[in-house]
Amino acid sequence: MLSVSHIRMFSQIYKGTIFALSSGFGKCGVAVIRVSGPNVRSTIKKLTRKTHLPSPRQAILASLYDPINRDHLDKALVLWFPGPASFTGEDTVEYHVHGGNAVIQAVHAALGKMEGLRPAETGEFTKRAFLNGKLDLTEVEGLGDLIHAETEAQRKQALRQMEGDLSRLYKTWTEKILQSIAHVEAFIDFSEEENIEEDILETARLQVRKIYSEIIHHLSDNRCGERLRDGVHVAILGQPNVGKSSLLNDICQRPAAIVSPTAGTTRDVIETTVNIGGYPVILSDTAGLRHSVDSVELEGIKRARDRAHQADVVIMMTDTSEAVAQSTSEETFITFLNNLRSSLNLDTQLDTNSVDYIIVINKSDVLPVESVDRLKQLIERVNFDKDRMGKQIEDVNCCLISCKTGEGIDYFLSLLAEKVEKMCMNPQSQTPSLTQQRHRHHLEQATAALDEFFHQSDVVLAAEYLRTGLRQLGKITGKVGAEDILDVIFKDFCIGK
Known part of the structure; x- marks a missing residue:
């Protein structure tokens, strides 16, 4: 909460007339230079060499001149916003100049020669908008998030x-x-x-x-707004050589992680941000979980478990060799899926009430057709007949893929997108989220x-x-x-x- 004394103090700190490039950096067709503060009116007259101000909120084409040596700087569109009807609540002008670096630097230099003007500090236009009551803190944060x-x-x-x-x-x-x-x-x-x-x-x-x-009720939103803002954390876990790094590369569609037949290649957490169905996902590849005496590998396994503890979604990977051995019947397959978490020793690390799971069985390309069909039938029953399969499997989805051929990847991504969307919810539905x-x-x-x-x-x-x-x-x-x-x-x- 800002008191009147705080606002007065900030007003003293952020006094004067400020200017800055408000469009992106680098060569572009048009660059927008914004000026805000009490000296804006004289700034317009000095730069344009006009005796009258332009009509408010109407663009005019005008030549800009250096106020000292009278050099012609550029031809620009000038937009004049008298306060308080402006973004900052102060008198504001925007110069839409050509986007070359030389033009921008020349206009900045000309503005810097004028008395009472100085370059804006980071975020100072928005700070002035807040101090002048044009935005509150939540709206300021929303503006930052939009950028x-x-x-x-x-x-x-x-x-x-x-x-x-x-x-x-x-x-x-x-x-x-x-x-x-x-x-x-x-x-x-x-x-x-x-x-x-x-x-x-x-x-x-x-x-x-x-x-x-x-x-x-507002607080009991399962952090959907925060997850959408910061990204849904997804961790890929499993034993060595089941295809974790390959899956990460398939999702990213680039070689983000090293793939090698040598077990234990991934020693640290490899993190990348991806867009899945319009939602942000922070995807983590982790070290293979196994017994080891190597101190470096043990540290990698510890970091893998820590990342799993922080995750919103855990992808538990295995390969077809063990899955086929455990799929002699529906009962044995369900037992295999239910035991997979404990076999990876995650039960002591994760809050199973707040984490979603996807079990990924990789390397379908090495199986004969009949084995693939059998696994697909069992997986379909697990995913779509949970009432009959038992409540213990309700929070787990399963899919069969091949990172080598790409088979099943689209279905896996649809499962992941569904979970991510559910966690973030529709940002335009009902009341706004935290x-x-x-x-x-x-x-x-x-x-x-x-x-x-x-x-x-x-x-x-x-x-x-x-x-x-x-x-x-x-x-x-x-x-x-x-x-x-x-x-x-x-x-x-x-x-x-």
Whole structure:
């Protein structure tokens, strides 16, 4: 939460008129140079050598000149945004110049010669937008996520947050808690004068109870928004030489990991980011799990288990030699699948309630046709007849592939995409999701304070817990102060009527 004194302090730090290249670096057709601050109007007149400012928000074509030596710099489109109707809330101008480095440097040099202008610091335009009330912190974070979005789903979630969906949700809770605080404080101050409604305290309690339930529901989202923002962690585990590195390369469609017939080639975790079905996935190839006395290999195995512990999805790989030996009947095959986790010694490492699994049986190309058909039939029953197969196999899907020929890879990717999409959910459905651990922390602190409110018999202490919850919500958006509570009191109550 930013107080008035904090805002004044930041305003002193970020004073003056700033300029920077707002488009991408490198040669391009058009480059956008943005200028924001109190000296923008004189900047436009000096660069364009015009006596009148252009019409607001209407592009004009103008020649730009150096203010000192009068050199002709470029012909540019000039867009003028008077404050507060601009991105930063200040007077702002954009110069759309030709994108050559020499042109950009010349315009920057000309701007730097003007009194009161300086190059912008990293993110300073957005900081000014926040300080001037154009964006709150959640919208700022959404803007940052939109800039860094690499998949379609990330873009949709970031755009939704930048446009204020998350902010409006938290604002609704903030306004209701403000109203409840106003009711409680009015009860404290005026109940003895009998100028207040008798049930006002109970009304506040009911409203806070509803807000508390809504926040708890918001928190129980299985981290889908955070997973979408940061990426779903997928770890490939298995014994040596079952094809883990080959599978990683097939998914990435490039030689990201070394493939060798020598067992134990992969000693460390090899990590790469891929786009699967429009969702971000952080894919990890790990060292083969086996008994070893080699200190380096043992460290690799330890890191493999640690990565599995952090994973959202674990791909457990084996090859057809063991699968065929264990597929003499449905019962033996199910036992084989159910024992695979314990055979890889993962039970002590993983929270089986929060991790999804895909069992991948590799090297179908070395099997005769009848064995392949038999395995496919068993796998189909496991995947699509789980009620009959038993609840112990419900959280596991299985597939038969060949990394050498590519057979079954598409089906495996569809299984993985289905799990990833389920974990991230549709970013445009229902209420917006939590996207930051910071949000989660403050919401948890807010619910703890609201819970204390319900258990307080002392109304003064109860009001203080409400204020604590309000401050925690305010820390998410960067807004709310004591004057807001006073505004609600005088808006909702006519004391002494």
